[in-house]
Structure formats: structure tokens, C-alpha cells
Amino acid sequence: MAKVTISLDSELAIEVMLLAGTKSPQEAVELIVRDYLARGRRTEARAGSAADQDRLADRRSAPEEGR
Incomplete structure (x- = not known):
């Protein structure tokens, strides 16, 4: 898998740790x-x-049969 390098604020990195x-x-x-x-x-x-x-929205907008 490819690796990506990301920069983070040090305080954010410490909180995550x-x-x-x-x-x-x-x-x-x-x-x-x-x-x-x-x-x-x-x-x-x-x-x-x-x-x-x-x-599901398409079904809800169609009138029900038999009523």
C-alpha cells in the first residue's frame, strides 16, 4: 500500500496520541x-x-394503489 506524508500541528498530534x-x-x-x-x-x-x-424517495412520492 502506498504511503502518504501529512503535516499536523504538534498539539493536535499529541491530542490524537x-x-x-x-x-x-x-x-x-x-x-x-x-x-x-x-x-x-x-x-x-x-x-x-x-x-x-x-x-426510497421515488417510492414515497408515488401514490399507493388500492386506497
Whole structure:
């Protein structure tokens, strides 16, 4: 996997390290980003994606038959 170098404010890096419980700023940021992505996937799995919302909106606007 390709690597990317990112510059962060030292105070932000220290806060992330404390939050993640790591001794390395790189490990801390990697853990935070992985957690962020996993949360997004879990939310999408529970709530559906934007494409699902468009599909469902079409159904809601159409009149129901038999009523």
C-alpha cells in the first residue's frame, strides 16, 4: 500500500496520541482514520447509502394503489 506524508500541528498530534493511547503520532492518526472509516461503513449499513435514499424517495412520492 502506498504511503502518504501529512503535516499536523504538534498539539493536535499529541491530542490524537493521547486519545488513541499510542506512543507514535503515525500509529495514532492511522487508528483514528481507520475507526472513522469503520464508523462510516457501519452507519451506511444501518441507514443506507445516498443511492438508497433516492430510490426510497421515488417510492414515497408515488401514490399507493388500492386506497
